[in-house]
Amino acid sequence: MTVQDLISRCHFTPVVLADPEREVSGCYVGDLLSWVMGRAQAGNVWITIMTNVNTVAVGSLADVSAVVLAEGVTLEQPVIDCAEARGVNILSTDLPAYETAVLVHSVI
Template sequence: MQVKALIENHGFKHLSGSDIDREISNVYSCDLLSWVMAKGKHDTAWITVQTHNNILAVASLLEFACIIIPEGIAVDQDILDKANEQGVVILSTQLETFEIFKILYEAGIQ
């Protein structure tokens, strides 16, 4: 599944980054950044409620496909501006984490 499928088929809001053709190969949800750094994999769709600068560093370092912010949590414009500079795709949705996992699982991502 490509990142853009979440936008086009599931109503996710595209907040930053331009590489929405990128393939998602797995999904991970955690808010403890050191844990994410230890467990994250290339091309991950990372679900987190964190919205500060450090998520950009983690996503860039591990080359995540995207960051997904659940439950309509707002992301400050300065974070989105930095994400655009760094090429980090951030998506937002009103869905809860479980519902996001369900969409990705049904698309064959585990």
């Protein structure tokens, strides 16, 4: 399953699609950045409501396949620019984090 497939199957909105062919494996949910860095695996989909620029850095360093912003939260333009520059996939959905995770689980 690629990030592009995930978007189609889950009806996520692509915010930054830097690497649509990236393989997706597993999922991690959390907003405390060090927990994400300590627990998320490379290739995971990371579901969060955190929207500051550090989210992009953590997504990149933890090497997640995509960040999914839940609850309809939005990014400011500088954060989008940063994600584009660092090649981090960012998707969004209006669903709450739990329902997003259930949906991701059902398709991967």
